[in-house]
């Protein structure tokens with residue numbers, strides 16, 4: 001359960017203040033599938049980074065599963081990123097020198113799992129995204145869609161309860177985009193919460209709830225089917 | 229994260245940049261090579277020289293005479309010292325260099341006029357024949373004992389007893405050949421020993437160059453030294469005309485010189501390791517900023533600060549320790565070569581090895597900690613945004 005209350009984040013660009021987030025309040029229950037939409041520069045990624053504990057808000061409170069994020073140590077935040085949350089980025093963010101297998105294994109290494117357990121989970125995740133036969137490929141030897149699937153496998157490997165995806169289909173053709181969306185829907189069906197940022201109206205329409213952000217503020221929230 | 233995993237990660241990124249890793253290590257390799265070679269050579273030389281000085285016998289006291297031509301002592305006077313306060317055997321010598329000839333061969337050598345007791349005091353090793361006897365000196369015979377190299381050069385063999393050698397137009401008979409000496413402080417190999425009185429007449433030189441006395445026993449060295457000192461002062465009349473030295477004084481002086489040399493060399497070696505360390509630090513800093521994005525990704529998927537810290541620290545320690553090991557290996561090869569060239573016995577002691585390795589590991593940690601800390605403290609979001 002994510003509870004954001006009056007979150008503000010301001011960047012200082014020279015003399016001018018940029019209010020990337022200007023009082024965002026949002027509750028995302030466990031297992032929800034939420035799409036965040038809005039124009040470029042409206043603060044979507046900033047919000048996502050706050051939710052993912054990659055960044056901290058300047059003002060407001062963020063409660064994750066009942067705990068105030070502000071009170072957590074750096075180590076606790078690291079553990080949350082490692083165990084509770086799986087990230088999927090627009091630029092995939094795979095480590096270029098590692099193979100698909102090693103990329104997926106990495107968060108499990110940081111968890112301190114045994115070799116056998118890592119192997120089992122890594123193969124399981126890669127199989128799930130349909131890349132069991134590409135395990136030894138480096139990212140450069142994979143297509144964009146395949147790279148994003150490796151990234152999904154990496155996010156999945158730790159069995160997170162929440163998956164954060166910042167424009168996961170933004171760099172992909174529509175066919176690959178559809179495949180990725182199907183995977184996310186399947187993950188949501190397993191009970192994992194998904195927060196997804198997109199510009200694509202079709203992608204947004206796949207979510208249960210759409211949150212529209214403009215100028216760092218929530219403009220509208222809408223459930224699937226148009227209900228407010 | 230387990231240490232073995234961190235080590236694996238570090239090795240992978242070092243292997244991914246082989247040329248750079250090697251060049252970075254080079255600083256440490258050269259530093260450690262310098263440390264091992266310098267320390268081993270100094271230790272080897274110290275052992276060698278000390279051994280030679282000690283082989284002269286710890287009872288030896290000698291005086292170098294530098295008096296002007298007008299003041300001199302005779303051999304007969306000097307011999308009276310024998311049996312006086314603490315003194316056992318006395319010998320005197322005077323040397324000069326001259327060309328020695330045999331047949332068509334000639335060679336420049338040190339010609340040293342000595343008394344028969346010289347051999348007793350200096351412990352020379354004879355290969356063939358005998359040393360000069362008291363009779364040779366008294367009768368001013370033309371007998372000579374020649375060094376190993378003189379024999380080889382003049383006759384092509386050391387089996388040259390009875391041959392004649394010409395010094396300053398006078399023919400001498402070879403009655404003894406010395407074994408090859410391994411001494412670096414006094415070379416007997418290129419020396420021709422002739423009776424002292426013969427020498428004095430031949431070179432028209434009444435002075436004595438040096439007086440050697442051996443004390444009755446180790447405890448009597450000081451007494452013998454005083455006796456010699458007082459005697460020479462009385463005979464020559466000025467303490468500036470001679471210098472009395474005993475073996476322990478030589479050893480002390482040598483120890484001091486070698487100590488200074490060791491410190492100096494160790495200092496040079498330490499500086500080169502320091503330079504190597506700065507090289508590592510430089511490359512690690514470059515590496516951290518190049519891999520900022522990688523660090524961001526690692527943190528996003530759950531790497532802790534300590535994980536990043538350890539990863540980078542291990543990289544720098546692996547670089548420096550690997551450099552250290554390669555340096556020691558090259559040092560061992562270098563020592564073999566030095567041994568061949570310098571003809572001395574050199575060993576790389578465990579303490580030197582441990583010192584070199586410990587120092588290089590220390591360099592890795594000291595110079596790696598800054599960059600590693602920089603990497604570990606990057607904020608995940610800033611690192612991820614880095615292009």
Ligand SMILES: Nc1ncnc2c1ncn2[C@@H]1O[C@H](COP(=O)(O)OP(=O)(O)OP(=O)(O)O)[C@@H](O)[C@H]1O
Pocket residue numbers: 011012013018019020038039040041042043044045046047
């Ligand atoms: N590190 C930063 N320093 C300064 N300003 C920033 C920084 N990060 C974001 N901003 C500003 O905050 C605002 C929101 O940025 P954000 O990346 O959240 O937008 P976005 O909605 O994700 O846009 P897009 O759809 O293009 O990805 C923008 O005006 C941006 O310029």
Ligand SMILES: [Mg+2]
Pocket residue numbers: 044045046166
């Ligand atoms: Mg964005």
